[in-house]
Amino acid sequence: MTDNRYPDFGVLLVDDEPSYLRSLSIALERAGITHLQRCEDPRRVMEILAREPIGLVTLDLTMPHLSGEALLARIVEEHPDVGVIVISGMNQVETAVDCIKNGAFDYFVKTDEQRRLIEGIKRAIRLQELKLENQALRQRFLDDTLEHPEAFAPIITADKGMRAVFQYLESVAPSRQPLLICGESGVGKELVARAVHRLSGRPGPLVSVNVAGLDDNVFADTLFGHQRGAFTGADQARAGMIEQAAEGTLFLDEIGDLSLASQVKLLRLLQEGEYYPLGSDRPKRLNARIVVATHRDLHAKQQAGDFRKDLYYRLRTHQVLIPPLRRRKPDLPLLLDHFLAEAAEELGKAVPSYPPELPVLLANYDFPGNIRELRAMAFDAMSLHRSRMLSMEAFKRAIEQGGGQAPAAEARERPVFAPDAPLPTLHEVADLLVGEAMRRAEGNQSLAARLLGISQPALSKRLKRRRQGDGDPL
Template sequence: MSQNLYPSFGVLLVDDEVPFLRSLSIALERRGGINHIYRCEDSREALGIIAREPIGLVLLDLTMPHLSGEALLQRIIEEHPDVGVIIISGLNQLETAVSCIRQGAYDYFIKTTEEDRLIEGIRKAIRMQEMRLENQEMRRRFLSDTLERPEVFEGIITRDKGMRSVFQYLEAVSASSQPVLISGESGTGKEAIAHAVHALSGRNGPLVSVNVAGLDDNIFADTLFGHHRGAFTGADKARAGMIEQAGSGTLFLDEIGDLSLASQVKLLRLLQEGEYYPLGSDRPKRMRARVLVATHQNLEQKQRDGAFRKDLYYRLRTHQVELPPLRQRRDDVGLLLEYFLAQAAEELGRSKPSFPRELPVLLQNYGFPGNVRELRSLCFDALSQHRAGVLSMEVFRRATGQGAAIVQAEQPGEGVLFASDQPLPTLQEAADLLVAEAMQRARGNQSLASRLLGISQPALSKRLKKSQPD
């Protein structure tokens, strides 16, 4: 494929006026970025084109010889109910418009309508079709629990069900041109997910990444939009912005939660209009890249606080994934430990060492505020200090700490430990419950369980013996 087609499905223009077909095609491509277009001058051939080609939307004239637009509309709705239809007629007849909408047409426009209004209406219909197709695809994937391109996610080490659901969702929306918001704590792998989305999309341009944290409004505009020579003091030559460098690929904006309000306005206009002005230019350029954004911040809270524009927030979250923190992916800790130790051994030119059986258990009960990135650093640090024999746990013990090892499932105030309508357990019963939970988390290792409880190993052993029936 020599170029990326937008939308992923075809848009069929049906009109017996060849000049109008040509002018509308040009306007759709130049003003709307819509280039997946089929044209039909004879309404009798339209149904054959819909059957042969991946048509998702039809722009239909009403007054045509042989087969009228209203008759063709009825046949499309009967034979191809998943195909959307927009009427574009030279007749301004309210009764006809109402009749077409009642039959199932998505919208009705007059040919003399302002071009901007017409193109925006068509783009809106495309977005509706995209959402319908994505919902169908998501239902299919989740019901069958399949991944069609698992190789795209090979670099993300996991067997967590939550992460698998993220992968299935991303496969379902891969054909969309709409933005994707990737959120999650620092170190959860947001950039790796951005690379996966780019690979899934099949776009023929590169992935261009920009960390927007700390960029003031002028630098942000220059970084994204580029500038012409002489646009400002020091602009001795023209420079292409990141949007142009991305071409038909993907533009990834990291740390979007730190973007200033002034820059948010520029980004919103870019997403709404699909065009931008390089600094010093009065001629707009059309953006062909897909936009991905990532943040570790709570954008919903920021927009409620007035620090993030509400309209931009809802524009960005057309597609959204939340990456679970490592403390919620306990089964992945052992996999990642093996993977990062092997990676560190290869980079340091050493053999991968064995490690104590209790090490994965210790790490599974640690909160990992730095998530996957923190575990990777611990593995590299431990191996750099390793000399021979079994890998020492000292680096990991220092990192987890005596009190920091306990995994906090919920923050204070987020949950209730004891239901108000149930009797409280006695102190002895509560202590027994804590000991049982610690032993379960430590997988029967008394040394680790005692550290989780903050008591000595002999004290725990004494409690266990007292709780055993005679």
């Protein structure tokens, strides 16, 4: 059975006043902090810390038998990973400074506004979560292990960069903080979101919403739901996607296309942890983990004023970038085999063999549509397949239609000549270009000629001249 208390570690409330412990517990539970333990006797604190997975302690300073200052010193010395928030009945600046110097995370006075104290405890919990996630991530990188490789089984890859992404996702999956998944269209961001949901162990469902093109009213109704009579045509109440994703994960795709008005609503949801269905004046708690994805450059959008800076920083508490397929060329044969087998099963055909030149052809294409584009190519080729050997014509046609060019910004940034070296001669450039084309085509003249944009006879003639020592340019 999954334990759905928040946070994953316990929060120990220490105070010799039972009434104060009771009121603080109620306030914290209303704020969604439910993994609580209470202790009225400071002499039992160290025993509890040794026995229970406590991550944060709120500590009263003035208590019988053992003072808060002495207890703080023992906690810092024996349990340095446990955060401590001091709550005192006296507003003494010198005492507060001493507590912070001695290792306390924060200091509050009991007469302070309770909302300020709750926000301070929330802040301490978030920092503890980040610290634990960083420790887990560091250990995974050192061990180079995946604890739950089965969660990533639908993602076909042998790329080391993707393995590092998986290790990071294992560390942050249990967190309740938002996760931002970035990457070009077609790289498999939704598959990553599904993996994160499986790893989180959350008992609720994964609910996916593509927010691109939703105006503000539709966005609010989709996420928050509405009460009966909230607007014309609202004949009955409807639960929003947030409620449908309760105890699970809400995946918001194409978040970079969200309107500014809707961004305000999403920011308030993340900050307050509650929302109002349309037509209702009673708030509901957010009980789902928020995962968002975009192919947009959110940093550039927020600098241009098209995306709120506060929402951007709230969303990128955890962030992962999925590399494009052109940077995962070793994955091409794996993906090709997978998609051909998938297409063959769907079309009721036997899985064909393919020419050894096909992976070489694909490796020299930039795949602007990424994995989605490769899948479409494989299915198109299988639909036309008749003989035992798969034809390359469908792939060649798709590559010609795609243009085979890298994204313009990336092509502009790619250095061609070293700025501090002399330019090569035209003869030298021609020889270097032919040599590189033959290397990329793995010696196949037909593919090399296609890469150079010339006919195969012209390339053959050029190669013959090179062998004879003639350096005429192409």
